[in-house]
């Protein structure tokens with residue numbers, strides 16, 4: 148089905164095409180100078196010491212948890228209202244995901260009170276996810292982590308340049324992870340970034356992304372060394388220069404893109420405010436957000452009503468999505484099931500409306516008016 152208004156649209160033009168062409172013609176297409184440049188710009192924009200480009204965010208989360216020392220049978224507290232990769236990364240290390248609920252129907256980020264209740268002697272780390280680019284309660288979470296000697300990994304996939312009390316999301320915990328999958332704020336097809344202010348984590352992340360080898364082929368080709376040792380069981384989690392070149396162009400566009408998204412969010416707020424039966428999460432949020440998505444939650448509703456609303460929007464040519472089906476209800480997570488009252492309501496009643504920088508005011512009005520009629 149071709150939608151009149153899609154959920155998302157790429158912010159691509161000739162600049163991305165030219166950047167790819169330049170890399171192809173340079174003949175260095177794997178990890179090399181463009182990747183180093185991409186990492187440098189990303190770290191500078193986030194005001195963080197180190198950035199390591201990786202093949203996607205799922206592997207960034209895997210490495211992040213490994214870096215902070217998560218091991219088999221350790222418990223890691225995480226949200227269930229997230230993309231499954233957040234929790235799969237815990238399972239890759241044979242650690243145990245312990246699901247915590249979100250704060251409220253308005254604040255869809257992990258609830259520090261529920262989180263703290265779930266800490267045991269086996270808890271090693273917390274993974275937070277900044278839903279939609281809206282910050283988790285990081286002051287409280289970092290305090291809890293300090294008190295119980297836990298590490299904090301930020302899944303900041305939704306939040307490049309989003310802020311929390313003057314800091315960029317992803318730079319507050321021990322390690323931050325970003326995704327450049329095609330529908331994210333920064334799109335390179337596949338791609339990810341790990342950021343940290345910890346020098347040891349940075350060195351080990353570079354080692355682990357390339358088989359645990361002490362040098363990469365790009366460094367060897369530059370004459371830095373001709374031999375290498377393998378000192379740890381690593382992976383091939385590298386980003387290539389073709390994608391990094393696209394990433395650099397996307398970073399150049401990011402601030403303008405996010406300003407437009409901010410305006411679009413305001414248009415939605417103006418149109419949807421005061422409609423009975425619609426809750427707008429983060430309605431009075433004040434910090435700068437990347438506005439990765441625009442979620443709404445239906446009041447006095449259930450999954451059948453929600454799916455019906457989505458169906459009617461689709462019939463009008465408007466594409467929507469759900470962020471997210473609850474991870475704790477997936478078949479492979481049945482051994483880790485726990486009741487999460489607010490998450491359970493959200494996953495059955497949330498609808499994600501179209502959001503991208505090129506969305507026009509008249510389109511926001513169309514979507515809002517149709518939605519009003521339906522609910």
Ligand SMILES: *Cc1c(COP(=O)(O)O)cnc(C)c1O
Pocket residue numbers: 202203204205206229230232233276302304305325326327328337338339
């Ligand atoms: C997209 C996403 C991921 C996974 O990122 P990939 O780059 O596709 O591996 C993980 N967590 C969240 C919250 C995401 O939105």
